[in-house]
Amino acid sequence: MEQLELLHTELEAGGSWYPVNCSSRHRVAIVVPYRDRVDHLRILLEHLHPFLQKQLLDYKIFVVEQDSSAPFNRGMLMNIGFKEANSVDHPYDCFIFHDVDLLPEDDRNIYDCAEKPRHMSAAVDTLGYKLPYANLFGGVSAISRQQFELVNGYSNKFFGWGGEDDDIFNRLKYNDLKISRRPMNIARYKMLQHRKNPPARNRMKYLNGGISRYDRDGVNSLIYKLTALDRRKLFTLVSVVIDESTVIKVIIIMRCGLQRYDYTNFHRVFEPHHWSTGHRLI
Numbered sequence: 001m002e003q004l005e006l007l008h009t010e011l012e013a014g015g016s017w018y019p020v021n022c023s024s025r026h027r028v029a030i031v032v033p034y035r036d037r038v039d040h041l042r043i044l045l046e047h048l049h050p051f052l053q054k055q056l057l058d059y060k061i062f063v064v065e066q067d068s069s070a071p072f073n074r075g076m077l078m079n080i081g082f083k084e085a086n087s088v089d090h091p092y093d094c095f096i097f098h099d100v101d102l103l104p105e106d107d108r109n110i111y112d113c114a115e116k117p118r119h120m121s122a123a124v125d126t127l128g129y130k131l132p133y134a135n136l137f138g139g140v141s142a143i144s145r146q147q148f149e150l151v152n153g154y155s156n157k158f159f160g161w162g163g164e165d166d167d168i169f170n171r172l173k174y175n176d177l178k179i180s181r182r183p184m185n186i187a188r189y190k191m192l193q194h195r196k197n198p199p200a201r202n203r204m205k206y207l208n209g210g211i212s213r214y215d216r217d218g219v220n221s222l223i224y225k226l227t228a229l230d231r232r233k234l235f236t237l238v239s240v241v242i243d244e245s246t247v248i249k250v251i252i253i254m255r256c257g258l259q260r261y262d263y264t265n266f267h268r269v270f271e272p273h274h275w276s277t278g279h280r281l282i
């Protein structure tokens with residue numbers, strides 16, 4: 001990683017870049033959910049910075065690390081990336097939610113947002129460059145800030161592998177947002193090999209009952225401990241501890257109406273001294 005840092009003198013602190021000779025149409029936040037895959041992260045960063053710069057995007061890469069023993073919660077990490085990115089900088093127009101193990105192969109696969117949310121990784125090499133099912137929205141996806149807020153982001157309930165991507169597809173559909181894809185010869189990705197995570201418990205239950213939670217389980221109901229917010233050379237690191245039972249409980253309390261939480265102002269106003277690697281409870 002240090003060697004890669006030395007190569008990228010063009011980057012601003014926190015892993016951002018913008019073209020000097022023109023102004024980009026979008027400010028794009030790339031959000032990468034992450035835990036314990038440093039080899040993949042290095043390969044992704046090595047690939048993505050030149051790729052995004054060729055596209056003349058105004059972008060920053062946020063790596064959101066789950067720093068706890070709880071099962072990996074991809075959806076909640078995306079929500080946290082959305083919140084933290086919009087807190088530390090001017091709100092971004094466009095979000096690319098990006099798995100750490102997918103490398104875009106075609107420069108024409110522009111990382112921007114449009115009227116419809118876009119499923120970017122339609123053609124993955126390990127799946128024979130074929131779309132496995134029509135409603136797939138996992139891997140890499142592009143959603144504008146407005147679209148993401150409209151659907152209340154991802155569900156926070158999916159601890160472990162699977163379900164959260166199908167749930168956000170349902171949320172988009174519920175809000176009459178049809179998804180788009182680029183042609184299969186452009187939306188091509190190489191997948192890095194890894195061991196599979198255990199599937200999420202209760203993921204079918206949460207998926208089937210999802211509709212009753214859209215308004216209260218998502219980016220408006222985040223509970224986590226921020227353990228680092230760190231401007232690295234190649235990316236901004238957001239490290240969080242997520243407690244599974246707390247996350248589940250908060251949603252139950254909200255459903256029962258026993259206690260009212262005002263989540264609209266849940267996040268702090270950004271002040272520069274909040275940059276730290278120390279422990280801090282939100």
Ligand SMILES: [Mn+2]
Pocket residue numbers: 099101
């Ligand atoms: Mn994967």
